[in-house]
Amino acid sequence: xxxxxxxxxxxxxxxxxxxxxxxxxxxxxxxxxxVVRAQPDMRVVGTARSGERAVDLARLHRPDVVVLDVRxxxxxxxxxxxxxRCSPTSRVVAFSAYDDKGSVEQMLGVGVxxxxxxxxxxxxLLAAVRGTAQAL
Numbered sequence: 550x551x552x553x554x555x556x557x558x559x560x561x562x563x564x565x566x567x568x569x570x571x572x573x574x575x576x577x578x579x580x581x582x583x584v585v586r587a588q589p590d591m592r593v594v595g596t597a598r599s600g601e602r603a604v605d606l607a608r609l610h611r612p613d614v615v616v617l618d619v620r621x622x623x624x625x626x627x628x629x630x631x632x633x634r635c636s637p638t639s640r641v642v643a644f645s646a647y648d649d650k651g652s653v654e655q656m657l658g659v660g661v662x663x664x665x666x667x668x669x670x671x672x673x674l675l676a677a678v679r680g681t682a683q684a685l
Contacts, residue, residue: 566682567594569612571603572644573622577667581616581644584671591678600628608635613682616674617661619645619652630659640681644674 568585570593572578578596585591594610597603600623607615615632619625629641643656643664653664662684663677 564590566591566614566678567610567612568592568678569595569597569603569606569610569615569639571597571615571621571628572618573598574618577618581674584674585616585678588675591675599623600631603628604631604635607632607639611636612639614678615639615641616644616678617641619643619647619656619664626655626659629656629661633660640684642674642677642681 568591570578570581570585572581575598578598582593582596585593594612595606597606600621603615603617603621603623606612615629617625617629617632621628625643625645629643632639632641641661643661644667645652645656645664646667648666656664662681665674665677
């Protein structure tokens with residue numbers, strides 16, 4: 550049986566990763582939610598379609614991992630930096646349709662831990678989320 554986290558929320562101590570999903574495309578957001586919810590070691594703690602909402606949810610839930618669209622409303626790098634400020638223990642996985650050097654460098658420059666292309670398979674995305682969470 551999995552031990553409960555001290556505050557009762559998902560997290561590494563509970564064996565369940567809290568994941569915040571952020572994308573402005575509702576279909577992608579829905580699909581991401583289905584993929585994460587199907588994992589016994591992950592729980593969706595929130596979904597956001599805007600930068601402001603993403604930061605509010607990060608502050609409220611302190612997710613282990615935030616999956617963040619690079620071209621997110623409010624600016625992916627700006628939102629990633631704001632998440633780092635309001636929830637310092639959260640790790641960000643960039644999720645993007647763009648693999649140009651500038652986008653990758655900009656996201657990594659604000660502390661994003663992994664960069665996954667939207668065309669990648671679910672296995673690759675889930676591996677990035679798990680790998681990023683192990684750094685906690």
